[in-house]
Amino acid sequence: MNSSLKNTLSVESHKRLLREMLFARRFEERCYEAYVERKIGGFLHLYCGEEACAHGVIEAARPGHDYIITSYRDHIHAIKSGVDPKAVMAELFAKVTGTCKGLGGSMHIFGVDHRFMGGYALVGGPFPLAAGIAKGIKMKGGDEICICFLGDAANNQGTFHESLNMAALWELPVLYVCENNLYGIGTRIDRSTAVVDQYKRVSAYNIPSRQVDGQDIDVVYDAAVDAIEHVRSGKGPYFLELMTYRYRGHSMSDSNAYREKAEERRWGERDPVIILRDRLIEAGEMTLDDYKKLDHEILEQIEDEIIRFAEESPEPPLEMLEKYVLVENDPWVRGGAG
Amino acid sequence: MAEMMFWEAVRRAHDEEMARDPMVICMGEDIGVAGGTYKATKGLYDKYGPERVIDTPISENGFTGLAIGASFIGVRPIVEIMSVNFAWLAMDQLFNSAAKVHYMSGGQLRAPVVVRSPGGTAHQLGAQHSARMEKVFMGIAGLRVVTPSNPRQAYGLLKSAVRCDDPVFINEHELMYNLKGEVPDEEYFMPLEGSEIAREGRDVTLFGYNISVHWALQAADVLAKHGIEAEVVDLFALNPIDREGIRQSVSKTHRAVIVEEAEPPVGVGSEVMAIINEECFFELDAPPVRVSAKNVPIPYNHKLEKAAIPSPDDVVRAVLKMFGK
Structure with missing residues (x-):
């Protein structure tokens, strides 16, 4: 392990995180299959290759206490925040047992009980929402923070600039995590963005920032602990850029033809799951056989518990169609209880 | 029953709701130190301070989205957008976030945000400052739209809108802020539906x-x-x-x-x-x-x-x- 890291994880944490990240990988791969089988509809954005980002940052946070919000690539952020993977898969299968009763879909997973405030499908949409949650935290006087995960391409939306300006101006407790996977849908970052290093862009708002390797969970965790400490101590927002790569296209409808195979191979050699696995093996804490056994267990769990639950759950009833448009029975709609 | 001007009625509703509930805030361009273009928040900055009466940058989509996010966790924001022409810029957050979050979260989240904004054709303001946008807002499922015609309604609709758990857009009019009318002396709440x-x-x-x-x-x-x-x-x-x-x-x-x-x-x-x-x-x-x-x-x-x-x-x-x- 890189000895320059200040905030380190225990062996037990490493083992648990390996399980969580491998689970995330297999979960997303199973989603791919289910999509091909037409069990999952709509748009589907997979997180394969980026697992160390969500896991490293949320590991350093307090899930269930801190608020987490993200984009449409949201399954794994929800699960790491504490949302039941069965309910996530059931949502993807459009079942009433899903996180949003089948009304949301892949891009809109919510788990408000776990303070997972949702996945949003307009690129850059969560920037101001996260600042607003942070404003609410500040008004209430708690020590929670809001963590907003978005991709690099979101930074070309106006909401990025508007929100970072307000977050800095009002010293809001929000951590913006930029998962820089180098592509905005199918356009490489240097073809869409004048300043390729995203952490540099926030200096315009006097927001401290850092760019680190997003494939090595120890590096992500170390940087995230410092970033979260900064925000939680009341010093205002922070911007953490994690260099990462998505193995699949932007969504399932993306042919992924715009990337060079050599580039994909290069990133594939820095797989976040394998980096952590090899670290545990090198430390003598695990064998390759242990890992294979773990993988097997995870695949079985996904099939026997999660897919079965999603398959067997009922669809939402038609009566639900108009149920959540407006809040039901709000007395103020009639001008008050009286 | 006292007679007051439209802007005074809006201001009174702000003041009463802010005095009642510390989670009620208001935000918008020039609403704090300057007291609001149409005086709807006059004096509130001195009374409630800069954390609750917030002068925003000119970032309509950003500050509307910020208000919506704050409303997710219990804040009751009243956003003033200086002119509905500028509200076009906030439509992304109003339509995509506020109007849909309750539905797409399967009822988990609510966005009890109020957005007030004057529209209408006033005095030679030209093409980009004379829009009437109510027809756009009223077509969006999940967003309540009300539009007061007199000070009593302006007061009573804002009072109910602040307390309602749905997002509410209040369509006001640039020419009506000095309109006089009777407003009940006691607290008064208009229904948000009806005629x-x-x-x-x-x-x-x-x-x-x-x-x-x-x-x-x-x-x-x-x-x-x-x-x-x-x-x-x-x-x-x-x-x-x-x-x-x-x-x-x-x-x-x-x-x-x-x-x-x-x-x-x-x-x-x-x-x-x-x-x-x-x-x-x-x-x-x-x-x-x-x-x-x-x-x-x-x-x-x-x-x-x-x-x-x-x-x-x-x-x-x-x-x-x-x-x-």
Whole structure:
């Protein structure tokens, strides 16, 4: 392990995180299959290759206490925040047992009980929402923070600039995590963005920032602990850029033809799951056989518990169609209880 | 019952709700230190401080989204967008976030945010400062839209909107802030759905909302001299709109004229006509008529500007024509 890291994880944490990240990988791969089988509809954005980002940052946070919000690539952020993977898969299968009763879909997973405030499908949409949650935290006087995960391409939306300006101006407790996977849908970052290093862009708002390797969970965790400490101590927002790569296209409808195979191979050699696995093996804490056994267990769990639950759950009833448009029975709609 | 100006009524509702609940905040451009372009938040900055009366940067989509996010965790923001023309910029957050989050989260989240904004054609403000946007907002599922025509409604609608758990857009009018009217001395809450009969009549119903209620009332005075007793229905709620109120009045008068300040396509007039068709077509003695703005961007020249917007005279003419006079 890189000895320059200040905030380190225990062996037990490493083992648990390996399980969580491998689970995330297999979960997303199973989603791919289910999509091909037409069990999952709509748009589907997979997180394969980026697992160390969500896991490293949320590991350093307090899930269930801190608020987490993200984009449409949201399954794994929800699960790491504490949302039941069965309910996530059931949502993807459009079942009433899903996180949003089948009304949301892949891009809109919510788990408000776990303070997972949702996945949003307009690129850059969560920037101001996260600042607003942070404003609410500040008004209430708690020590929670809001963590907003978005991709690099979101930074070309106006909401990025508007929100970072307000977050800095009002010293809001929000951590913006930029998962820089180098592509905005199918356009490489240097073809869409004048300043390729995203952490540099926030200096315009006097927001401290850092760019680190997003494939090595120890590096992500170390940087995230410092970033979260900064925000939680009341010093205002922070911007953490994690260099990462998505193995699949932007969504399932993306042919992924715009990337060079050599580039994909290069990133594939820095797989976040394998980096952590090899670290545990090198430390003598695990064998390759242990890992294979773990993988097997995870695949079985996904099939026997999660897919079965999603398959067997009922669809939402038609009566639900108009149920959540407006809040039901709000007395103020009639001008008050009286 | 005290008489006060429209802006004073809006200000009073802010003040009472902010005094009651520390989670009520207001935000917008120039609303704090400057007291608001139309004085709707005058004096509140000194009373409640900069954390609750927030002067925002000129970032409509950003600060509206920020208010929506804050509303997710218990804050009750009242956002002022200085002009509805600028609210176009906030439509992403209003439509994509506020209006949909309750639904797409399967009922987990609510966005109890209030957005107030004056629209309408005022005095030679030109094409980009004269928009009437209510017809755009009222077509979005999940967003309540109300539009007060007098100080009592302005006060009572804002009071209820702050407490309601749905997002509410309040469509005000640039020309109406100095309008005087009676407001109850005690606390008063308007329902966010329904309509009011501003004048009773039996011969024809004039549907209006916001400023066009006043044009309809002026027209009704003139029509009375022609022996036509017009009923004026004030559609203070545009989404959801009062289908039953529309049906009842048309079933009584058997004739309908809709007076709207906006361009005719896809507007309040076309919506009310559709409802009349659906609810009470066979009650009609004559085809319903719209009195609308011309379908043009608003010109700068005063004479042309006036010609673009309907007037009480236009309403009178439309009704007389309907009666073959």
